[in-house]
Amino acid sequence: MSDVLAALRLPLTSSTFGQQEKDAVTAVMESDMFTMGRHVSEFEAEFASFFGRRHAVMVNSGSSANLVAVAALFYRKDLPLMPGDEVIVPCISWATTFYPLQQYGLKLRFVDIDINTLNIDVEQIERAITPKTRMIVAVSILGNPCRFDKITQICQKYNLILFEDNCESMGAVYDGRYTGTFGLVGTFSTFFSHHISTMEGGLILTDDFEIDCLCRSIRNHGWCRGQPVGSPIFEKKDSDFYEAYRFILPGYNVRPMEIQGAVGKVQLKKLDAFLRTRRGNAAHFVNTFKHDKRFIIQQETGQSSWFCFTMIVNPDAGTDRDAVLSTLKKSNIEYRIITGGNMLRHDVIKYFDYEVVSSKQADIAHDRGFFVGNHPVDIRDEIDYLYKSLKGI
Structure with a gap:
């Protein structure tokens, strides 16, 4: 590493x-x-x-x-x-x-x-x-x-x-x-x-x-x-x-x-190089997890700059997110909620003037999703370690 x-x-x-x-x-x-x-x-x-x-x-x-x-x-x-x-x-x-x-x-x-x-x-x-x-x-x-x-x-x-x-x-x-x-x-x-x-x-x-x-x-x-x-x-x-x-x-x-x-x-002069490395890591992540039915991984639209790697525990897979997060913690892998989660689920929403058109999928991401880090350095070995850590769940 x-x-x-x-x-x-x-x-x-x-x-x-x-x-x-x-x-x-x-x-x-x-x-x-x-x-x-x-x-x-x-x-x-x-x-x-x-x-x-x-x-x-x-x-x-x-x-x-x-x-x-x-x-x-x-x-x-x-x-x-x-x-x-x-x-x-x-x-x-x-x-x-x-x-x-x-x-x-x-x-x-x-x-x-x-x-x-x-x-x-x-x-x-x-x-x-x-x-x-x-x-x-x-x-x-x-x-x-x-x-x-x-x-x-x-x-x-x-x-x-x-x-x-x-x-x-x-x-x-x-x-x-x-x-x-x-x-x-x-x-x-x-x-x-x-x-x-x-x-x-x-x-x-x-x-x-x-x-x-x-x-x-x-x-x-x-x-x-x-x-x-x-x-x-x-x-x-x-x-x-x-x-x-x-x-x-x-x-x-x-x-x-x-x-x-x-x-x-x-930093701006380094951005292109940072992006190339992030995308190289992402290609390895997608290839590693694309057939793993336990997780929904972010589907790229256009050309992503891959801030991180999102994973949603598939509701149909019979896998529990708490078990996944517990394994990540034991494996010394950091994780967090996807962005800020569903805004409608936060206490602060009571101060807003708003209407909800729909929110079902956002609730799934909120309740079953998380992300792990991507970096502007080669982390392909760490992605392999992530996969091995989760393999037994």
């Missing part, structure tokens, strides 16, 4: 930092310039270029990326979102996919997942649409692309906003195009365990200049400082004294630091 991995035989995640990242951190420390500046701006430009979008806005987490992007949609000049508007969401995602929608007064309509892909069941989306529906939130779960051919067709047919939460799926590809670039906005995470890491961090991608400007203001106290030339969201006044602290939107302070930007530039 690679010494990059921790003492566990198969941990959920591992560090991808090497000497280049440490040198980048040291250079920022020695510069004595820590708040958002040149390195963040350069990383934003490089990130946008890598994914073929015009604009990238970095914030301090993927959760903040969702918050800022949702907020921006409420302050657009034309057809802004309004409290009470309805949004279609999948039953399974991370909590902060949903929280900004609730916090801005939107009504959520939960649609079930496809048990094989773990993504929203595209065949059920249209029956969830009402005259109040304004947006679809598409989440490519754990690296696996959504069916964007069908989703984009539905958005065009009903004139809906497509919002992509791509925080788990950096580098995934559908129909020759990166996920996170199909929507009006797409959000990404650069948390420690994700495809590239800036320790904490997130980004918003868009081709829309107004949304880019709105996001830049909202992440930064809601002021006008730092707006691009020609920004359509305010008119510059004569006094530089007041312009430096002129507030134009209800915003937040969710800025990243220069260390995050500097490390991001290093």
Whole structure:
């Protein structure tokens, strides 16, 4: 096993930092310039270029990326979102996919997942649409692309906003195009365990200049400082004294630091190599478990970036998940719930305005599923160990 991995035989995640990242951190420390500046701006430009979008806005987490992007949609000049508007969401995602929608007064309509892909069941989306529906939130779960051919067709047919939460799926590809670039906005995470890491961090991608400007203001106290030339969201006044602290939107302070930007530039150069290794591990995992009827493993749509390896204990197999998890624990293999499980099963749902269109498959994933880690280093031996550990159950 690679010494990059921790003492566990198969941990959920591992560090991808090497000497280049440490040198980048040291250079920022020695510069004595820590708040958002040149390195963040350069990383934003490089990130946008890598994914073929015009604009990238970095914030301090993927959760903040969702918050800022949702907020921006409420302050657009034309057809802004309004409290009470309805949004279609999948039953399974991370909590902060949903929280900004609730916090801005939107009504959520939960649609079930496809048990094989773990993504929203595209065949059920249209029956969830009402005259109040304004947006679809598409989440490519754990690296696996959504069916964007069908989703984009539905958005065009009903004139809906497509919002992509791509925080788990950096580098995934559908129909020759990166996920996170199909929507009006797409959000990404650069948390420690994700495809590239800036320790904490997130980004918003868009081709829309107004949304880019709105996001830049909202992440930064809601002021006008730092707006691009020609920004359509305010008119510059004569006094530089007041312009430096002129507030134009209800915003937040969710800025990243220069260390995050500097490390991001290093990590982005490694992304292609990380993805190749993850996909090589995934090919071995799929080949190892494809005939094991005890487990439903994630069926790849497009080209997944394979955040991890999901396993659902097949309801028809007569196998108990507790027995599986107990064996994993004894075998020194880490595991956890699939993303955040079915959001409808969490206590916090009592604070939401929502309706459930369907949730049966999400319940199965919640009650019978788990995932184990994938890594940007060769873990084929660890996958073999996983299979051997589970063989006797």
